[in-house]
Amino acid sequence: MEEYKELSPSEFFYRNKEIAGFSNPARSLYTAIRELFENSMDACELNEILPEIVISLRKVGERQKTEIYRLYIQDNGSGIPKKHILNALGKMLFSSKYVIRQSRGTFGLGGTMSLLYGQITTGKPVKVVSSTGNSQIHQYVFKIDVRSNQPKIYSEKSYRNYRKWRGTIIEFYLEGNYPKAMRYIINYFKLTAAITPHADILFLDPYGTMYYFPRTINKTPQPPKKIKPHPHGIDLELLKTLIERSPSHMTVKEFLVKSFHRVGSSTAVKFLKYAKIRPDTKLGDLDDTLIDRLYTALTSYDGFIAPNSDILSPIGEDVLREGITKEFRPEYIDTVTRPPSSYRGHPFIVEAALAYGGEIPGQAGDITLFRYANKIPLLYDEGSDVSYIVLERLKQSYRISSDKPLAIFIHIASTKVPFKSVGKEAIADAPEIEREIELAMRTLLRNFIKYRRRVVRKREAVRR
Amino acid sequence: MEEYKELSPSEFFYRNKEIAGFSNPARSLYTAIRELFENSMDACELNEILPEIVISLRKVGERQKTEIYRLYIQDNGSGIPKKHILNALGKMLFSSKYVIRQSRGTFGLGGTMSLLYGQITTGKPVKVVSSTGNSQIHQYVFKIDVRSNQPKIYSEKSYRNYRKWRGTIIEFYLEGNYPKAMRYIINYFKLTAAITPHADILFLDPYGTMYYFPRTINKTPQPPKKIKPHPHGIDLELLKTLIERSPSHMTVKEFLVKSFHRVGSSTAVKFLKYAKIRPDTKLGDLDDTLIDRLYTALTSYDGFIAPNSDILSPIGEDVLREGITKEFRPEYIDTVTRPPSSYRGHPFIVEAALAYGGEIPGQAGDITLFRYANKIPLLYDEGSDVSYIVLERLKQSYRISSDKPLAIFIHIASTKVPFKSVGKEAIADAPEIEREIELAMRTLLRNFIKYRRRVVRKREAVRR
Numbered sequence: 001m002e003e004y005k006e007l008s009p010s011e012f013f014y015r016n017k018e019i020a021g022f023s024n025p026a027r028s029l030y031t032a033i034r035e036l037f038e039n040s041m042d043a044c045e046l047n048e049i050l051p052e053i054v055i056s057l058r059k060v061g062e063r064q065k066t067e068i069y070r071l072y073i074q075d076n077g078s079g080i081p082k083k084h085i086l087n088a089l090g091k092m093l094f095s096s097k098y099v100i101r102q103s104r105g106t107f108g109l110g111g112t113m114s115l116l117y118g119q120i121t122t123g124k125p126v127k128v129v130s131s132t133g134n135s136q137i138h139q140y141v142f143k144i145d146v147r148s149n150q151p152k153i154y155s156e157k158s159y160r161n162y163r164k165w166r167g168t169i170i171e172f173y174l175e176g177n178y179p180k181a182m183r184y185i186i187n188y189f190k191l192t193a194a195i196t197p198h199a200d201i202l203f204l205d206p207y208g209t210m211y212y213f214p215r216t217i218n219k220t221p222q223p224p225k226k227i228k229p230h231p232h233g234i235d236l237e238l239l240k241t242l243i244e245r246s247p248s249h250m251t252v253k254e255f256l257v258k259s260f261h262r263v264g265s266s267t268a269v270k271f272l273k274y275a276k277i278r279p280d281t282k283l284g285d286l287d288d289t290l291i292d293r294l295y296t297a298l299t300s301y302d303g304f305i306a307p308n309s310d311i312l313s314p315i316g317e318d319v320l321r322e323g324i325t326k327e328f329r330p331e332y333i334d335t336v337t338r339p340p341s342s343y344r345g346h347p348f349i350v351e352a353a354l355a356y357g358g359e360i361p362g363q364a365g366d367i368t369l370f371r372y373a374n375k376i377p378l379l380y381d382e383g384s385d386v387s388y389i390v391l392e393r394l395k396q397s398y399r400i401s402s403d404k405p406l407a408i409f410i411h412i413a414s415t416k417v418p419f420k421s422v423g424k425e426a427i428a429d430a431p432e433i434e435r436e437i438e439l440a441m442r443t444l445l446r447n448f449i450k451y452r453r454r455v456v457r458k459r460e461a462v463r464r
Numbered sequence: 465m466e467e468y469k470e471l472s473p474s475e476f477f478y479r480n481k482e483i484a485g486f487s488n489p490a491r492s493l494y495t496a497i498r499e500l501f502e503n504s505m506d507a508c509e510l511n512e513i514l515p516e517i518v519i520s521l522r523k524v525g526e527r528q529k530t531e532i533y534r535l536y537i538q539d540n541g542s543g544i545p546k547k548h549i550l551n552a553l554g555k556m557l558f559s560s561k562y563v564i565r566q567s568r569g570t571f572g573l574g575g576t577m578s579l580l581y582g583q584i585t586t587g588k589p590v591k592v593v594s595s596t597g598n599s600q601i602h603q604y605v606f607k608i609d610v611r612s613n614q615p616k617i618y619s620e621k622s623y624r625n626y627r628k629w630r631g632t633i634i635e636f637y638l639e640g641n642y643p644k645a646m647r648y649i650i651n652y653f654k655l656t657a658a659i660t661p662h663a664d665i666l667f668l669d670p671y672g673t674m675y676y677f678p679r680t681i682n683k684t685p686q687p688p689k690k691i692k693p694h695p696h697g698i699d700l701e702l703l704k705t706l707i708e709r710s711p712s713h714m715t716v717k718e719f720l721v722k723s724f725h726r727v728g729s730s731t732a733v734k735f736l737k738y739a740k741i742r743p744d745t746k747l748g749d750l751d752d753t754l755i756d757r758l759y760t761a762l763t764s765y766d767g768f769i770a771p772n773s774d775i776l777s778p779i780g781e782d783v784l785r786e787g788i789t790k791e792f793r794p795e796y797i798d799t800v801t802r803p804p805s806s807y808r809g810h811p812f813i814v815e816a817a818l819a820y821g822g823e824i825p826g827q828a829g830d831i832t833l834f835r836y837a838n839k840i841p842l843l844y845d846e847g848s849d850v851s852y853i854v855l856e857r858l859k860q861s862y863r864i865s866s867d868k869p870l871a872i873f874i875h876i877a878s879t880k881v882p883f884k885s886v887g888k889e890a891i892a893d894a895p896e897i898e899r900e901i902e903l904a905m906r907t908l909l910r911n912f913i914k915y916r917r918r919v920v921r922k923r924e925a926v927r928r
């Protein structure tokens with residue numbers, strides 16, 4: 001007899017945690033650190049706060065093949081409002097990032113999964129302290145009830161916030177394997193620091209080594225902005241939901257202007273003429289046939305303005321160049337920013353760099369690929385990432401012969417990065433994105449070849 | 465002001481459908497067909513029924529760059545009990561496969577996601593007809609309420625089941641791109657038929673072409689069996705849950721024997737001696753310290769018998785050989801079955817084959833990799849799959865020079881296949897699994913090299 005059963009979201013992700021990046025003790029330790037760090041960076045950058053983040057990882061126990069650590073992370077970000085603290089980190093699929101805006105977080109899973117991983121490997125509750133800078137600091141000690149996807153409070157306290165502190169502190173215990181994960185964790189911070197010079201990051205590791213990445217720029221990057229959906233980013237279900245949530249007496253013209261990104265009055269009128277729907281039709285009078293026609297027209301009409309890329313927050317070519325130079329001291333560096341584009345109604349920008357020689361890792365002729373998405377360094381799953389696929393293809397046609405190692409850096413900033421899994425380590429090969437990455441790489445490779453020819457010619461001229 | 469929000473599982477997977485394989489119209493059509501087909505195969509094989517499955521895909525409309533299809537699938541499987549029909553296909557994270565047993569399905573998502581994809585691209589409800597072979601056949605027409613993760617009934621009917629029909633029929637509409645997906649869909653069925661000679665499969669495509677894969681064996685494979693968790697497959701959270709669900713007066717020795725796979729009385733006693741816990745301790749008297757000690761001991765004790773691989777349902781070397789021979793008519797074929805192994809308490813078996821020449825696709829010297837997991841052909845994401853990574857590494861050390869194309873087939877059967885994402889297209893590189901795949905491939909490659917040498921020597925002997 002088959003056993004039919006329903007799982008809560010926390011039971012589902014607990015059962016399938018490897019899909020979220022918690023596949024073995026070393027990788028889980030890496031994932032927990034990066035997910036919490038990314039939450040802190042979002043909490044700062046989305047609010048134009050210069051980030052100050054401290055992460056401390058200390059060994060507190062040993063098992064047969066793994067170690068138990070205490071992980072402590074503190075930020076000076078926005079903090080979490082009292083009423084949301086427990087849900088934010090004690091409930092899966094609870095998030096402030098379910099809006100159309102560029103951010104590192106997107107799924108509503110990472111922080112809660114990390115804390116759950118600690119709970120299932122050590123049995124200890126977690127401590128979260130947070131304040132939005134108001135008169136109170138709130139502290140909760142809790143566990144996650146996996147069956148019901150709810151936080152279970154062990155204790156709660158509030159303190160007077162005398163010094164108007166604002167930020168979040170998380171402290172919990174988890175099993176991991178730092179010796180095996182160390183290289184990835186340190187690289188993650190190095191690659192992050194290279195592109196976030198406005199952030200002050202301190203990582204204290206179990207060996208007592210302090211990795212400090214001081215702030216070198218006192219200006220926050222332009223924060224990303226929230227937008228409404230673009231007509232090319234919707235499906236029939238979303239259209240019906242948007243219609244249902246609007247007053248039935250509203251006209252379809254007003255609805256289009258109110259609901260969609262960059263659809264003004266005249267665009268709406270032109271579009272409705274194309275769709276053969278009267279602009280003054282009330283939403284309440286739209287039957288299924290008309291809604292279907294509206295939807296088909298929305299996806300096929302080519303008169304909509306492309307999504308606005310000013311709402312994105314790219315790294316910036318200067319920051320990219322200076323960060324790579326500081327980190328790798330290359331002999332040659334070139335950067336390129338592709339014109340903004342969009343994928344299914346989501347604006348995106350590709351920024352890229354090529355660096356040669358100096359302390360670029362690898363052997364002569366190697367091309368190391370460094371990938372970023374929404375300012376997150378991606379260190380795993382290279383083989384299935386669109387940037388890797390494009391680079392491998394270009395290596396065939398460009399036949400780069402280089403006497404020193406090369407590195408290519410790719411960053412994609414978007415309101416929705418098409419990650420291949422909730423582990424956020426590889427980007428799917430969406431055609432528009434693939435095209436921009438290819439054009440960026442071609443430009444960099446061509447420029448590099450020209451540079452090499454000049455260098456070789458100079459050398460030969462000197463020889464004669 | 466940040467907008468904090470909770471999503472239901474259906475809202476979450478709707479928003480992130482590309483992670484489940486619904487990334488573009490061609491891929492979505494492929495995913496919908498395979499997910500529903502895999503449900504039908506499970507419904508037959510798990511119940512020792514010789515599968516008879518009919519899939520019909522017919523074009524019913526056109527949009528600018530895509531087409532609208534009606535997808536109809538019928539099987540003679542177990543059917544779904546009346547009370548579970550709507551939840552099985554109208555609710556996410558509802559499944560009969562949340563048990564420890566080998567099956568194609570594992571997430572409780574695939575069927576429901578496919579129907580939801582149809583709903584969001586066409587707005588039409590779905591029709592499901594099912595009977596478990598009893599006196600009634602039930603028909604439901606419904607949609608999925610994405611906000612609440614619930615089915616919304618449009619109509620329900622029951623019919624007298626005069627001919628004791630048993631099975632399930634699903635009919636719905638979805639947007640897709642068959643011209644682009646066709647090659648993958650046909651290959652999927654061909655590769656499935658090659659390893660399931662007991663299945664009778666008919667696919668009728670939009671061009672009116674009939675792809676018929678008749679049954680050639682009248683015997684069902686040994687069905688997989690359900691098992692309890694193995695001690696090496698648990699974490700502290702699961703241990704606590706198992707303890708809480710057992711009567712508090714039960715002794716810890718009885719608890720171990722009752723709760724775990726292949727833990728008998730004497731094993732339990734030996735283990736508890738190692739864990740320094742008295743066998744007659746009542747579960748109710750286990751405090752957190754003792755539970756922690758019990759857990760640490762369970763994961764480190766090496767005296768547990770390995771998981772039983774008889775509960776798996778491999779393809780079988782004969783079936784593998786005959787299926788590949790029938791499909792590709794190679795000049796040379798070799799098969800190998802690795803001894804059973806286990807990964808985190810989950811038993812698994814690797815079966816592999818190498819075929820050369822004949823109608824094997826590709827150029828001379830190419831090695832095409834065909835991957836299967838729990839009898840599902842995996843056609844996407846090759847670059848991140850463990851089998852691909854191993855093969856690429858072995859190509860370096862074996863330097864195969866072949867005058868004709870080669871193919872390597874890999875099948876992994878397990879109670880839990882470590883898929884990299886809910887799209888089930890690539891397998892993660894778990895060390896124990898990677899090792900078995902490598903040993904299987906090494907054996908095949910060595911045997912092939914010996915064969916080639918004999919052939920070459922014979923040819924030279926003939927020449928003299």
Ligand SMILES: Nc1ncnc2c1ncn2[C@@H]1O[C@H](COP(=O)(O)OP(=O)(O)OP(=O)(O)O)[C@@H](O)[C@H]1O
Nearest residue numbers: 039043088095096105106107108109110111112168
């Ligand atoms: N350090 C922090 N400061 C402020 N808010 C935070 C912090 N950490 C978490 N949050 C809040 O908790 C929510 C849930 O975090 P979580 O990491 O689980 O999901 P997410 O960041 O929204 O998405 P993702 O799964 O992609 O990381 C966030 O959306 C944010 O609102």
Ligand SMILES: Nc1ncnc2c1ncn2[C@@H]1O[C@H](COP(=O)(O)OP(=O)(O)OP(=O)(O)O)[C@@H](O)[C@H]1O
Nearest residue numbers: 503507552559560569570571572573574575576632
């Ligand atoms: N054709 C069918 N015959 C019998 N039962 C079915 C059929 N299709 C679906 N079911 C039932 O519905 C449940 C849900 O199916 P669904 O495809 O959504 O998830 P799953 O198969 O359990 O997991 P996965 O997401 O990995 O496919 C199945 O577990 C099974 O019990």
Ligand SMILES: [Mg+2]
Nearest residue numbers: 039105110111
């Ligand atoms: Mg997060």
Ligand SMILES: [Mg+2]
Nearest residue numbers: 503569574575
């Ligand atoms: Mg399924």
